[in-house]
Amino acid sequence: MADRRRPMRPVAPVPSADLPLVAIVGRPNVGKSTLFNRLVGRRQALVADTPGVTRDRKEGLAVMRGRTIRLVDTAGLEEAAPDTLFGRMRASSESAVRDAVLVLFCIDARAGITPADEHFAAWVRKQGRPVMLVANKAEGRGGAAAAMEAYSLGLGEPVAVSAEHGEGLSDLMGEIVDHLPPEPEPEDVFEEEDEFEPDVEAQDPDAEIVLPARPPGPIRIAIVGRPNAGKSTLLNCLLGEERMITGPEPGLTRDSVAVTLHDEGDVFEVVDTAGLRRKARIDEALEKMSVSASIEALKMAEVAVLVLDATLGVHEQDLQIARLIEREGRACVLALNKWDAVEDRNATRQAILDRLSISLAQMRGVPVVTFSALTGASVQRLLPAVREACEVWNARVPTGALNRWFEAALERHAAPLVDGRRLKLRYMTQVKARPPTFVIFGTRAEQTPEDYKRYLVNGLRETFNLPGVPIRLQTRGTKNPYSKS
Structure with a gap:
């Protein structure tokens, strides 16, 4: 087992929490x-001709006249009882208004002023926040x-604008900046380097594995899974709000937030x-857009947290999502939610791991965290598991230690015969991390059978302690100088 030591790494500041918040x-x-x-x-936000597409608050950074x-x-x-879906959506919007330094109250100029506009305008006036009135869909001469x-x-x-056609936005941004509180005095901030590439070979060449500092910035996590697995409840529990x-309605989350x-x-x-x-x-255009946003969020993540309903076990769709995580090369943490409702916990956990090990060899050793997002029990164990998975995903193995293992692996099981001739695999190197990617060089190395590649990948995973992350193994043959081809 390799000695994994967590290195110190710089964390770039995240200034967005101190920026003025404007709610639409x-x-x-x-x-x-x-x-x-x-x-x-x-x-950034899903847009469709269907009313009520947006359900959760979605934040983004905007730069207006030099102000971010x-x-x-x-x-x-909408007017609705608090325990209904629309009532919960309204409560979320009200929370955004309470935190805002400026509220943009938007109306549809083409539809005119409706009773709902009048009702909510009166409500906004009572919130004690500066308000700007934006008349959208005001394109054309009329x-x-x-x-x-x-x-x-x-x-x-x-302020008359047409967001769809881009009309009046310059005037709107100027008005927004004029309504913002004065900008605070700038503070000295940590300056990042243009590129971050750890010098692996400059570290201890005899070490079994090197875990370099990852690039500065936040650890990016995507929470994925089937509908109604408890993904949004988990995020609320992590945030404490x-x-x-x-x-209980499945499919409440439509956009990636x-x-x-x-x-x-x-x-x-x-x-x-x-x-x-x-x-x-998936047959509705809106759901197709939601799925596309989820996949895009997964591609941008470093660690994917795959949330499963532990009371239902592993569904075929869960395996499909896990295969997508592996195909995109992301680190993975398996999150078994609703663990408090599971009766035979040992049997349930083993059944899930057995199903994964049989169907997804690349997920072997994936960290598993059991919790209840509804009650908050054991949720605090999730982020440490994410850190560990992220460090493995960033792992680099020194070339010396890698080739010592490679030589021993070839001695244990020699390279196979292909077309009656034995492959001559000479050496191996790691070309990148995120995920760990290795290249084998040798004569006709590109003809290496898949089962022998799996043998080498399993050895890499076990020897250098790389559980639960995809390992990419590539081959590169040497060209025969006497060949006429």
Whole structure:
């Protein structure tokens, strides 16, 4: 077993928590998410012609006239009982308003002022926050005239924009900056280097494994799994607040929502994703967009937390998601939620691990954390497991130790015959981490059979203590100088 020592690593500051927060609110389908995407400068929030697409608050950074702000897209304001889905969505929007230094109250200029606009405008005035009135969908020559009707809401002069066509956004950004509190005096901050590439060979050449400091910045985590596995409840428990909309209804989360949290000096960027169902069951355009956002979040992550409902065991769709994690080369932590409802825990845990080891050899040794996101029991064990998985994902093995092991592996089981000739595998090196990737050089090395590659990968995993992360093994043959081809 290799001696794994956790190195000190610099953590880049995450300034977004200290930036002014601006919340976009309004009734459903007035174009809040489209406006949000325009102001942050990229398609970050899901947009569709269906009312109520946005359910959870979504944050993004926007730069306006040299000022960087936190912009929050919220769910549409609707009158509903607190225990209903729409009531929970409204409570989330109200929380964003309480934290904001400025509220953008958005209306649909084409539809005119509705009773719902009047009701929620009166509510916003009572919140004690500065409010700007934004008349969206005011494109064309008649748009500005239609926007003037919004004066009746008593929120001051409306700013006419068309988020879909990009009209009036420059004036809006100028007004937003004018309404922000004064910018604080700049402080000295840690300057990052342009590139981060640890010098592995400069470290102890006799060490079995080297765990270099990872690049500065937060550890990026994607929480993935099937619908109703408890992903959003888990994120709320980690944050200690009701940040995400939760409930018994499956598929509540539609968009990928990123939040930042701190733990023991580390910074984590955690993305809650929409539940992934079998492709055959995905028929709505909106769900296809949600799945695409989830997969994109997984590609950007360092560690994927695969959440399973422990009371249901491993479903075929769980295995498909695990295969996706392996294919994307992410580190993985298996999170068994609802553990408090499991009766025979030893048998359940073993059954899940056996199913994974049979169906997914690359997931062998994946760290497993059992907890109850609803009660919070044992959730504190998750982030340490994520740290450990991230360190393994960043692992680099010195070339000397690697080739000493390679020679011993060849002696134990010689390279096989291919077309009657034995392969001459000469040496091995690690070309990259994240995930650990190795290359074998030798005569006709590219003809190495898959079963022999699996033998070498299993040996690498066991000898250098690389559990639960994908290991890439490539081969590169030498060219015969006398060959005419």
